[in-house]
Amino acid sequence: MSTACGTSVSTSKGARLGLLAARWLMGGLFLFSGAAKLGWLKALGGMAILSPIADQGIDPYTFAGSIKGFDILHNDLIPYVTFLVPWLEVLCALALLIGLATRGAARLIAALLVLFCLAMVTVIIRKIDVECTCFGNFLGGEVNWTSILRNIVLLAIIWPVAHYGAGMLAVEHILLAPGAPRGE
Amino acid sequence: MQFIVLAGLAAGAAGLHLRTADKQRGLIDESLKRPADPGAPENTGGGAEAPFSLESLAEMISVDQALHIYNLPYGDDPQPPSVIFIDARERDHYVKGHIPAAYHVIPQSFVNDTLPADMEFWPKDSVIVVYCSGGDCDASHLVRTRLIHERLFTRVFIMEAGLPGWIDAQLPTEPGEPPN
Numbered sequence: 507m508s509t510a511c512g513t514s515v516s517t518s519k520g521a522r523l524g525l526l527a528a529r530w531l532m533g534g535l536f537l538f539s540g541a542a543k544l545g546w547l548k549a550l551g552g553m554a555i556l557s558p559i560a561d562q563g564i565d566p567y568t569f570a571g572s573i574k575g576f577d578i579l580h581n582d583l584i585p586y587v588t589f590l591v592p593w594l595e596v597l598c599a600l601a602l603l604i605g606l607a608t609r610g611a612a613r614l615i616a617a618l619l620v621l622f623c624l625a626m627v628t629v630i631i632r633k634i635d636v637e638c639t640c641f642g643n644f645l646g647g648e649v650n651w652t653s654i655l656r657n658i659v660l661l662a663i664i665w666p667v668a669h670y671g672a673g674m675l676a677v678e679h680i681l682l683a684p685g686a687p688r689g690e
Numbered sequence: 691m692q693f694i695v696l697a698g699l700a701a702g703a704a705g706l707h708l709r710t711a712d713k714q715r716g717l718i719d720e721s722l723k724r725p726a727d728p729g730a731p732e733n734t735g736g737g738a739e740a741p742f743s744l745e746s747l748a749e750m751i752s753v754d755q756a757l758h759i760y761n762l763p764y765g766d767d768p769q770p771p772s773v774i775f776i777d778a779r780e781r782d783h784y785v786k787g788h789i790p791a792a793y794h795v796i797p798q799s800f801v802n803d804t805l806p807a808d809m810e811f812w813p814k815d816s817v818i819v820v821y822c823s824g825g826d827c828d829a830s831h832l833v834r835t836r837l838i839h840e841r842l843f844t845r846v847f848i849m850e851a852g853l854p855g856w857i858d859a860q861l862p863t864e865p866g867e868p869p870n
Contacts, residue, residue, distance in 0.1 A: 544707070545714075545801070567717040568797050571832040574722065581722040585715060589704035597700045610692020635823060637780070637797075648780070 525666060525673025529612075532664050533602035536615060539641045540595030543569045564639055566592075575636035576625050594618060602667070605676025612668035619661045626654050721828075721835045744771070744817060749834075750850040753859045756819050759847070760789070771845075772816040778829035779822045779853070787863040789821070789856060794868035797832040800840060806869070809841070817845045824852025 541547050547563025570588040573579060579587060594614060601611035622640060626649045629636055638649045640657075672678060708715060742758045751759075756775075763770045775792040777784045784794045799805050812818075818837060822830040830848045837843045849855065857863060 564798055564801050566711065566714040567721070567836075568801055568832070570718040571721060571797055571828055575826075575828050577826065584722060585708060585718050586704070588718060589708045589711075590701060593704040593707065594697065594700040597696055597703065601696060607692035607696060610694075610696050613693050614696055634826060637829075 519674075521670070522673040525670060526675055528663050528667050529602045529605065529608065529672060529676075532612075532615060532660065532667070533599045535599075535641070535660070536595040537599035537603065540592040540599060542641060543592035543639065544589075544596070569639050572637055572639040575634065576629055577632075577634060578625055578628060591618070605672040606678050606681075608672035608676060608678060609668055612664050615664050616661055616668050619657050619664070623654050623657045623661075626657070630654075717835060717839060721832055744845065747847060749848060751819070751847045753849060753851050753855045753861070756821070756847075756849040756856070757859070757861065759817055759819055762817065772813050774812060774816050774818045776818060776820045776833060777822070777853070778820055778833045779827075781868070783823070783853075785865060785867060787857075787865050788853070790862060790864045791869075792821075795820075795833055797829055797836070799833075800836045812843070814842055815844050817847070818843055819847050819849050821849040821852050821856070824850065824854050827852060 538547075542563045543566065545563060545565035566588050569592070570584055573584050573587055574581070595618070598611040598614045601607045602615070626638070629649045630651065634649075636649050638653050640653070667673075742755070744759075747755060759773055760775065762773050775789050776795045777788045777792045778796055780796065781794060784792075788794070793806050795805060820830040820833050820837070822828075830852070834846045834848055837846045851858070853863070
């Protein structure tokens with residue numbers, strides 16, 4: 507998939523479609539995840555038909571409790587991380603969904619996933635019983651090796667986007683000058 | 691470059707949100723103020739020699755003190771306070787065994803409105819004891835903070851040793867689904 511000058515370009519339609527699917531899947535998942543942690547999903551609880559989605563939401567306080575449970579960060583840093591992580595997820599998710607700054611967004615998401623995996627490994631090794639609120643109440647439960655495996659699968663999905671770019675239907679393709687390499 | 695721009699935007703948004711979300715920030719700051727020395731004698735049954743007094747209890751109480759509270763409704767006081775025990779562990783652990791008559795309330799219950807239906811009728815000066823797995827378990831602290839700051843209960847304690855301490859003292863537990 508690389509051009510002669512070393513830039514990454516997806517040429518086959520199937521590959522570009524795959525990248526699009528990966529972008530939208532991960533974008534949707536992390537938009538949900540960030541919104542769940544920021545308490546936005548809770549606002550949907552007023553409509554009965556959306557209450558199953560609202561039930562997956564938590565709020566920053568609950569997420570902070572989960573971070574504290576990991577017993578990695580100093581207490582002074584927890585409030586900042588509590589809001590930074592979900593906002594990173596939301597902005598990167600939006601970037602992935604619309605196809606703007608796609609590779610940077612994908613790399614940020616990948617970095618977050620790696621950090622989450624490392625944090626989970628330390629929790630398991632130290633035998634700490636902590637709730638994983640990674641996606642709010644969705645796929646919740648105690649941190650265990652399944653949680654880490656899940657994150658590795660997500661990493662495998664986002665990696666091609668981080669490496670090869672947006673695929674098709676990306677705003678950055680419109681913004682780039684004609685003839686410029688795609689997926690940069 | 692994209693990485694840095696996105697990270698910068700997220701940091702800016704998070705900073706702005708943190709400045710404006712006073713209520714959430716208050717709850718988070720409160721929950722991070724843990725007792726300096728939860729193992730201090732006055733918190734671990736040091737009152738065993740002195741007569742039991744609700745007014746003298748600290749935030750963290752021993753199993754002995756929790757047992758005193760548990761038995762208050764059956765004591766000599768003609769008007770005993772309302773006593774409520776809350777299990778803040780995951781549902782599976784609660785179902786396997788909990789302090790008899792304990793409610794099941796976890797931190798997420800406050801967000802998902804899965805609190806006990808009769809909580810609104812609990813007197814605000816009820817004596818509430820929250821417990822989880824003891825040790826590093828934070829769930830009881832999170833639940834306590836919300837009970838005090840959001841639900842305005844005034845007498846909420848944490849049984850520091852958690853259910854393991856209750857069981858070690860050979861006190862009864864019962865299995866079963868939550869009443870709420």
